[in-house]
Amino acid sequence: MSMRIPRALTIAGLDSGGGAGITADLKTFHALGVYGMVALTAVTAQNTLGVKAVQEIDPLVVENQINTVAEDIGVDAAKTGMLSSSQIMEAAARAVRRWGFQLVVDPVMYAKSGDPLIRPEAMETLRRVIIPISKVVTPNAPEASHLAGFRVETLDDAKRAAKFIAEELHPEIVIVKGGHLTGNESIDIVYFRDSGEYRELRAPRIDTKNTHGTGCSFSAAIAAGLAKGLSPWDAIKLAKEFITTAIKYSLPLGHGHGPVNPMAWLELRAYRADVIDELNKALRIIEDNADLIGNYIPEVQSNLGYALPAFYARDLNDIAAVPGRIIKYMGKAKPSGPPAFGVSSHVANYILTAMRHDPEVRSAMNIKYDDKVIETARKLGYVVSSYDRRQEPPEVKAREGASIPWGTEQAIKNAGRVPDVIYHLGDWGKEPVIIILGRNPTEVVSKLLAILRRINENRF
Numbered sequence: 001m002s003m004r005i006p007r008a009l010t011i012a013g014l015d016s017g018g019g020a021g022i023t024a025d026l027k028t029f030h031a032l033g034v035y036g037m038v039a040l041t042a043v044t045a046q047n048t049l050g051v052k053a054v055q056e057i058d059p060l061v062v063e064n065q066i067n068t069v070a071e072d073i074g075v076d077a078a079k080t081g082m083l084s085s086s087q088i089m090e091a092a093a094r095a096v097r098r099w100g101f102q103l104v105v106d107p108v109m110y111a112k113s114g115d116p117l118i119r120p121e122a123m124e125t126l127r128r129v130i131i132p133i134s135k136v137v138t139p140n141a142p143e144a145s146h147l148a149g150f151r152v153e154t155l156d157d158a159k160r161a162a163k164f165i166a167e168e169l170h171p172e173i174v175i176v177k178g179g180h181l182t183g184n185e186s187i188d189i190v191y192f193r194d195s196g197e198y199r200e201l202r203a204p205r206i207d208t209k210n211t212h213g214t215g216c217s218f219s220a221a222i223a224a225g226l227a228k229g230l231s232p233w234d235a236i237k238l239a240k241e242f243i244t245t246a247i248k249y250s251l252p253l254g255h256g257h258g259p260v261n262p263m264a265w266l267e268l269r270a271y272r273a274d275v276i277d278e279l280n281k282a283l284r285i286i287e288d289n290a291d292l293i294g295n296y297i298p299e300v301q302s303n304l305g306y307a308l309p310a311f312y313a314r315d316l317n318d319i320a321a322v323p324g325r326i327i328k329y330m331g332k333a334k335p336s337g338p339p340a341f342g343v344s345s346h347v348a349n350y351i352l353t354a355m356r357h358d359p360e361v362r363s364a365m366n367i368k369y370d371d372k373v374i375e376t377a378r379k380l381g382y383v384v385s386s387y388d389r390r391q392e393p394p395e396v397k398a399r400e401g402a403s404i405p406w407g408t409e410q411a412i413k414n415a416g417r418v419p420d421v422i423y424h425l426g427d428w429g430k431e432p433v434i435i436i437l438g439r440n441p442t443e444v445v446s447k448l449l450a451i452l453r454r455i456n457e458n459r460f
């Protein structure tokens with residue numbers, strides 16, 4: 001049986017800054033597992049601040065690009081982005097009608113900077129030639145205002161505009177995006193022309209100015225979903241989740257609106273798998289040395305944590321560790337199960353705080369306090385630092401989860417860097433603790449074993 005490779009085409013412009021247009025579309029297609037192709041419509045000299053120049057591509061060359069890829073490679077779904085002139089629109093529409101593939105139209109009018117990306121006289125061609133051949137059209141509020149002929153400022157306006165555009169211009173589905181509207185949530189209105197049904201897509205609004213390329217990536221994600229054979233509604237829901245991730249992890253580049261990050265979808269999955277693999281590797285080393293390490297499991301038990309790379313490590317859910325911790329069973333150290341994300345609060349808090357000072361230090365493990373461990377760590381040349389829990393300010397003590405970040409900050413300040421080993425001698429009802437830190441879990445366990453083996457050597 002031959003494998004079907006989903007194929008999507010973007011008919012759009014080049015943003016030399018790499019944030020919008022075909023570069024955003026290709027990243028999106030590939031991040032969603034779809035082979036991407038391009039029919040270039042214009043070259044823009046553009047960065048995060050604005051568009052400096054535009055060179056349109058000859059309309060016949062646009063048409064030729066579409067025909068050439070369609071007749072050989074094939075196209076399951078396509079999207080349009082920047083179509084700046086009526087001639088380019090007519091040429092693209094001819095080719096789309098010839099091949100009959102599903103089309104998503106992002107009715108691009110202005111860049112985030114406010115610079116126009118469409119000739120004024122082409123507005124009517126967009127309405128009369130391009131939108132009627134689309135399955136899905138994805139205007140933001142200002143674009144919906146232009147297409148509907150009235151101002152779109154509220155959810156009710158968005159609903160009226162979606163219905164108006166569907167009935168007047170005849171796309172199957174209209175999505176009026178909520179990114180430009182206000183409120184704690186970004187709510188998109190989806191209107192289905194045939195059934196007259198409305199649906200809503202909701203996501204928490206993310207506070208960032210780095211949203212360049214949002215419209216491009218969203219429409220490309222819908223096209224990718226259609227190319228994979230998803231229903232339009234499933235493709236739209238996937239695209240909302242995809243763009244929310246791309247905005248959450250958008251890139252603070254340039255001096256204006258930085259780009260969204262379509263690769264976050266793929267990178268997060270790859271890094272999460274890598275973190276679990278690395279933890280499993282280190283947990284096997286712990287099991288191989290279970291007798292030795294068993295003597296150093298504290299009353300509260302141990303945990304070994306590993307964070308996603310710093311850019312992706314935002315909170316405790318981005319750190320993996322052992323649910324149920326590493327326990328002492330029959331004198332031996334024993335991980336109580338396979339590692340998972342979001343299961344540690346203590347070790348994870350040491351890691352998150354350390355990463356604020358040194359993003360490379362992404363892993364840590366707590367063990368039982370023993371003077372010999374501290375002494376030997378120093379002898380081995382490790383940087384050892386401590387904090388005194390009795391000095392914890394009352395307001396820190398009162399705040400849930402604040403003690404460990406406070407203590408870790410103290411220990412880092414005392415050492416002048418993120419140390420290899422942090423300890424505290426406890427307080428009323430608090431067991432003394434040693435934390436070993438490192439760049440990855442194997443490094444942490446290697447440091448621990450180097451210390452414990454040296455202690456054992458000195459015993460005999």
Ligand SMILES: Cc1ncc(COP(=O)(O)OP(=O)(O)O)c(N)n1
Binds near residue numbers: 106
């Ligand atoms: C070449 C090019 N195509 C499209 C756009 C518009 O991108 P979009 O994601 O719709 O919005 P902004 O990020 O520009 O707000 C573009 N800028 N350049």
Ligand SMILES: Cc1nc(C(=O)O)sc1CCOP(=O)(O)O
Binds near residue numbers: 343404
């Ligand atoms: C319970 C506990 N307290 C610690 C401290 O250093 O105060 S270390 C620890 C054990 C590990 O916990 P987790 O699984 O939440 O990382």
